[in-house]
Amino acid sequence: MISIDNLSFGYSDQKVLAIPHMEVKESEHLLILGNSGSGKTTLLHILGGLLAPKEGKVVIGNTDLYGLSAHQRDKYRGQNIGLVFQKAHLISALSVGDNLLLAQYLSGAAQDKGRVYEVLEELNLAQKVNKRVRELSQGEQQRVTIARALLNRPQLILADEPTASLDDENAMKVLSLLKNQAEKYQASLLIATHDQRVKDEFKQTLNLNTP
């Protein structure tokens, strides 16, 4: 469960976000909509503990995210939040398995090859474990980033334009994967997008366009 209250943010003089209240319970999904420049990525960064709001509170479970020190917040993110970005941000010269092991190491979790293999199986990527990332298709790379986001069984999954660079078939696959996985972990799933194809798939939406 994630909630925000009286949130505001701006870059220098430009006010980007003002959200009085929003809450997404466990196993619920929210689609964050808005034109280019409306603040979707900024909001996801704030919710992921990457960018402190000017004002307001972000609470995940029982944790006040910006009540933590920067170090505690990094640790909290590694253990509780799964991030999926539009670009894969994988290390292309490393194998799929090593990318996930590295992510596990960087999150401070104990390295667990069994868990890496399990997540890859869930995303139908187990046969690619020893392939270098640069040898994968875009859709497969996006699935690896989802696998990476799910490694630590996060209670919150934040995805920024996860389907933007995918064809229709892969976009739908990635969406249903995110939804199924969020359900499995009873995680709250928030997806930011301006992809028309995604809009029909979600009931709950937050529109950042100013009227």
Ligand SMILES: Nc1ncnc2c1ncn2[C@@H]1O[C@H](COP(=O)(O)OP(=O)(O)OP(=O)(O)O)[C@@H](O)[C@H]1O
């Ligand atoms: N680091 C930054 N410094 C200053 N201004 C920024 C910075 N990042 C974003 N902005 C501005 O904040 C506004 C919101 O940007 P943001 O990237 O959150 O929008 P978005 O809705 O994700 O856009 P898009 O759909 O194009 O990715 C934009 O006007 C942008 O120019």
